[in-house]
Amino acid sequence: MTVSITGATGFIGSKLVQRLYEDNHSICVLTRSKSKAESIFPVKEYPGIVIAEEPQWKDCIQGSTGVVNLAGLPISTRWSPEIKKEIKQSRIRVTSKVVDLINKSPSDARPRVLVSATAVGYYGTSETQVFDEQSPSGSDYLAEVCREWEGKALGVDKDVRLALIRIGVVLGKDGGALAKMIPIFMMFAGGPLGSGKQWFSWIHVDDLVNLLYEALLNPSYKGVINGTSPNPVRLAEMCEHLGSVMGRPSWLPVPDLALKAVLGEGATVVLEGQRVVPVRAKELGFSFKYPYIKEALKAILAQKVVT
Template sequence: MKIAITGATGFVGKELVKKLAVNHQIVVLTRNVDKARSVFPSNLQSNLEYISYNPKQAGDWQKQLNGCDGVVNLAGAPIGERWSPSYKQEILDSRQLGTRNLVEGIKSCEQKPAFLINASAIGFYGTSETATYTEVSPAGDDFLAKVCVAWEEEAQKVKDVDVRLVIFRFGIVLGDGGALAKMIPPFKIFAGGPIGEGKQWFSWIHIDDLVNLLVRAIAHSSIEGTFNATAPYPVTMNQLCETLGDVMNRPSWLPVPGFALELLLGDGAKVVLEGQKVLPEKTTQTMGYDFQYADLESALKDIVN
């Protein structure tokens, strides 16, 4: 297949490209072609095509979607930054406008892609220490929930032209990078510990399972709809840090107080300090996906070791 991918050089995107480019032709939509080209190994380059684009603006790049078999949209500004008013607008625009322009590009194609696989996030549900969320749970009303609703609404418009749509609401992705890259160094120097009170839920997924879910959705035309991309056994922040400490043979004893994180991330700290318990009911039951890393200990052992 010929598959266009946005966010291809990100934490998840580059692993997906590496897996798909072995057997498929990948169109990498990127802001920086030279940087993107340097991300991927030389043995894959013959199956990679690089297109310069600005996701927030319509342009000639939209024509490059013509003739693609499908599109995977993973683009969006990182949320692990300080949320100034201008950055909050960037978080929204990079997802809402980026997806809108992508869908408009798909709609304008003479030979339309057969599918759009679109990222979203479990931030859709809002935060809670007591609620349990599945794919049928309603949206929350905080900033990140509103971003996810706007993001998904833009993706839904692709169904106007009978393009198959799959939306994955990502949990916190664990792998060689991402959230763990910030957590492991303190543990290495015996200074690791939970963030905030430690009672908040941490709904996670191993990056291998996430990539496998994306590949499955690409390969099977019967898969359609919205799915939670989270492992079946979420944990609390305390459990996460205790397990990480055990796997690394380090103590989990030095909590990071909530106010310190708020000083660093501002409003963005809310996501980490409040959390949510999300279960992948449709992912396991409707899609029938069997997680390679269902429990946290096996996931962390694979990543850390």
């Protein structure tokens, strides 16, 4: 199939591009910066990939069978009022644009599927509740961002299959929260974060990429699907495993402040958290390669970082 992808240059998107490329799909990278995208996907290594800045997005989307929407300003930054506005607006702007271009495509050139990212922040945070796809939205800032972000994706015409993937904390060595947390764990010997009772709904990046891939190809993937592993853990357990996999004792607590220094207020995602379960993915028969945190962390830490 031919797939147009926003956020293709990011942590998750670049891995999805690689996966689709290896399977001989045609890819159009929808980016704000052609030069940045060309440095990530050099033509020598990725002949045939089309890279398009915004004025050309229309031509790409009109020729695509599927669109994946992953773009947005990273949340792991310091949240000034301007940044908070941009965290929300960047997602709303790109999603609105993508939906508008899909809806305006002539019927014979219209993508059949839109796979759009959102986040488990939709549910708000809780130490006691279990959230599945039917659970109501929370009342904090990130919940509001996710509702509005999803709301824009829901504007896609009904003849286009829409899969909304509510993504948990994505674990991989060369990006996302874990890459930033590892050096802190090295410094503080990998102890607990805060009370340690907070839930950590995580997913290995390879599983998420497989889920996005499946959502593109499989017509049964429709509506909201939680992109989290079937076994969320409390933060204390995650820290214990990370400490043990890194060969470091987990007794010296990692101060919240140290985590906030690298993740900004985006650290609240890790420090507060929610217990999210992937009911829909299980119903759909999705097979997780890394259902348990220890194996996921072992696999990630054994990887060499590709730069």
